[in-house]
Amino acid sequence: MATVPLLLAGCDGPLSTLSPSGPVAQDIAWLWWAMLAGATLLALMVFVLVALSFGRPREVPEARWILGLGVWFSLGVLTLTLIAALWVGERILPHGTALEVHAHARQWSWSFTQPGADGPSETQGVLHIPAGQPVDVLITSSDVIHSFWVPQLGGKMDAIPGRVNRLRIEAARPGTYEGLCAEFCGLEHAAMRFEVIAHDPADWPPRAPEARP
Ligand SMILES: [Cu+2]
Numbered sequence: 697m698a699t700v701p702l703l704l705a706g707c708d709g710p711l712s713t714l715s716p717s718g719p720v721a722q723d724i725a726w727l728w729w730a731m732l733a734g735a736t737l738l739a740l741m742v743f744v745l746v747a748l749s750f751g752r753p754r755e756v757p758e759a760r761w762i763l764g765l766g767v768w769f770s771l772g773v774l775t776l777t778l779i780a781a782l783w784v785g786e787r788i789l790p791h792g793t794a795l796e797v798h799a800h801a802r803q804w805s806w807s808f809t810q811p812g813a814d815g816p817s818e819t820q821g822v823l824h825i826p827a828g829q830p831v832d833v834l835i836t837s838s839d840v841i842h843s844f845w846v847p848q849l850g851g852k853m854d855a856i857p858g859r860v861n862r863l864r865i866e867a868a869r870p871g872t873y874e875g876l877c878a879e880f881c882g883l884e885h886a887a888m889r890f891e892v893i894a895h896d897p898a899d900w901p902p903r904a905p906e907a908r909p
Contacts, residue, residue: 710847710848710873710874711847711874711876712847712848713725713728713847714728715847715848716848717848717849717867717868717869717871717873718848718849718850718865718866718867718868719866719868720788720830720849720850720851720864720865720866721847721848721849721850721865723784723787723788724784724788724850724851726784727780727781727784730776730777730780731777731780731781734773734774734776734777737769737773738770738773741765741769741770745761745765788850788851788864789864790830790832790862790863790864792830794829794830794831794832794864795811795825795826795829795830795831795832796831796832796834797809797810797811797823797824797825797831797832797833797834798810798833798834798835798836799823799833799834799835799836799844799855800836800837800838800855801835801836801837801838801842801844801855801877801881801888802837802838802839802842803839803840803881803882803884804877804881804882804883804884804885804887804888805820805821805888806820806821806823806844806875806877806888806890807819807820807821808820808822808823808824808890810823810824810825810901811900811901812824812901812902812903813901813902813903821889821890821891822890822891822892822893823875823890823891823892823893824892824893824895824901824902825865825867825892825893825894825895826894826895826896826897826900826901827867827868827869827870827871827894827895827896827897828866828867828868828869828897829866829897830864830865830866831864831865831866832862832863832864833853833862833863833864833865834860834861834862835853835854835855835860835861835862835863836855836856836857836858836859836860836861837855837856837857838857839857840857840881840882841854841855841856841857841879841881842854842855842877842879842881842888843855843877843878843879844863844875844877844878845875845876845877845878846865846873846874846875846892847874848867848873848874849865849866849867849873849892849894850863850864850865850866851863852878854879855879865892867892867894869894870894870895870896871893871894872891872892872893872894873891873892873893873894874889874890874891874892875889875890875891875892876888876889876890877889
């Protein structure tokens with residue numbers, strides 16, 4: 697338990713689910729904490745039972761220990777975390793209309809199509825979106841299964857050949873966010889990174905999306 701704060705200190709940074717920068721990622725981070733709390737409660741229960749087993753032999757009231765703790769307490773914690781997961785899962789779905797951009801994965805790079813000042817613009821390794829509004833990324837692949845993931849802006853979504861998957865992301869503030877392929881896809885998988893640049897709504901669509909800042 698004493699090492700938990702130390703370990704959590706390593707959970708910060710541009711590729712962390714625990715540093716959300718938008719409402720979708722915020723919901724996912726909230727669920728992460730809810731599941732950690734549930735797991736902690738169940739682990740504590742087990743530790744307490746193990747500790748008690750080392751003490752002097754005692755009378756074990758069946759109703760309290762087996763039904764109360766083993767069944768009802770565990771079921772209660774699992775039910776609450778399941779409800780939290782279903783609630784968050786529903787909230788992060790792409791409800792209603794949103795700006796659409798396209799992400800195309802291949803071994804081993806990403807290309808994107810998004811609105812530009814002079815019509816749709818295609819970029820390599822950089823996706824441009826407006827800040828402060830929901831964006832739907834339409835994701836596909838031309839070879840193997842990859843996965844689109846920008847931890848600070850939303851969840852993960854597989855990129856599957858012959859299929860287009862929709863993922864809702866949103867950046868609360870303008871900035872640059874790091875993304876990566878989250879499905880092992882071959883030798884260069886680890887290098888399959890990209891960036892998402894969220895622009896101030898006043899500068900949207902961007903004048904020259906091709907130019908990397
Ligand atoms: Cu990949």
